[in-house]
Amino acid sequence: xxxxxxxxxxxxxxxxxxxxxxxxxxxxxxxxxxxxxxxxxxxxxxxxxxxxxxxxxxxxxxxxxxxxxxxxxxxxxxxxxxxxxxxxxxxxxxxxxxxxxxxxxxxxx
Amino acid sequence: xxxxxxxxxxxxxxxxxxxxxxxxxxxxxxxxxxxxxxxxxxxxxxxxxxxxxxxxxxxxxxxxxxxxxxxxxxxxxxxxxxxxxxxxxxxxxxxxxxxxxxxxxxxxxxxxxxxxxxxxxxxxxxxxxxxxxxxxxxx
Numbered sequence: 229x230x231x232x233x234x235x236x237x238x239x240x241x242x243x244x245x246x247x248x249x250x251x252x253x254x255x256x257x258x259x260x261x262x263x264x265x266x267x268x269x270x271x272x273x274x275x276x277x278x279x280x281x282x283x284x285x286x287x288x289x290x291x292x293x294x295x296x297x298x299x300x301x302x303x304x305x306x307x308x309x310x311x312x313x314x315x316x317x318x319x320x321x322x323x324x325x326x327x328x329x330x331x332x333x334x335x336x337x
Numbered sequence: 338x339x340x341x342x343x344x345x346x347x348x349x350x351x352x353x354x355x356x357x358x359x360x361x362x363x364x365x366x367x368x369x370x371x372x373x374x375x376x377x378x379x380x381x382x383x384x385x386x387x388x389x390x391x392x393x394x395x396x397x398x399x400x401x402x403x404x405x406x407x408x409x410x411x412x413x414x415x416x417x418x419x420x421x422x423x424x425x426x427x428x429x430x431x432x433x434x435x436x437x438x439x440x441x442x443x444x445x446x447x448x449x450x451x452x453x454x455x456x457x458x459x460x461x462x463x464x465x466x467x468x469x470x471x472x473x474x475x476x
Binding site (some may be wrong): 248249250261263283284287288290291296297300302304305306307309311 | 402415418419420422424425426427429430434436438439440473
């Protein structure tokens with residue numbers, strides 16, 4: 229597991245049923261592109277987060293497949309519909325097999 | 338084996354083709370990705386908006402946004418990168434609108450292409466030229 233990986237997600241705490249909300253996500257990750265070389269001129273192997281997905285109660289909001297061209301600390305902003313109170317689940321899959329998750333609860337009042 | 342004029346011409350033509358290959362491979366860098374995505378279907382302009390800065394000072398983090406109402410998925414291609422594939426966004430049933438933004442790396446000044454697959458199976462594209470002052474792929 230890569231060190232110092234910390235997901236940060238911004239979801240509003242409340243919304244009305246059927247509202248469209250903006251979600252911002254950021255995860256601290258080096259996203260080693262596989263193009264850089266070390267001091268000896270050896271290529272540093274690629275080590276990135278390859279997939280990101282956001283789900284709400286098992287229904288998908290967005291899935292992103294990433295490549296080495298995504299910047300360090302991958303950031304995504306997108307919109308989601310809130311049908312009812314529940315949890316947004318965020319998943320990042322690392323090349324090394326690690327899975328990072330984050331959950332945010334939203335209540336419909 | 339006899340080496341006559343005809344053989345010489347064939348060998349010469351072959352050498353010229355080999356010399357031209359890298360150029361073609363470079364030009365087709367993004368086309369291959371688009372072909373793989375569309376499966377050869379017609380791609381029309383319009384229906385998708387790609388937002389990117391005209392000039393990016395730092396190629397390591399270039400903010401881009403794609404928006405395509407009614408799209409199922411969108412791919413982003415950086416034609417001048419060593420690996421032209423950037424990202425693929427797939428929208429689920431709970432997507433509020435078919436748009437997303439992120440930050441990407443660009444190796445140098447180049448054309449960015451976004452291709453969207455619409456719900457009815459058609460494809461739309463948009464492109465932007467981004468001038469990069471400092472490239473973002475390491476040396």
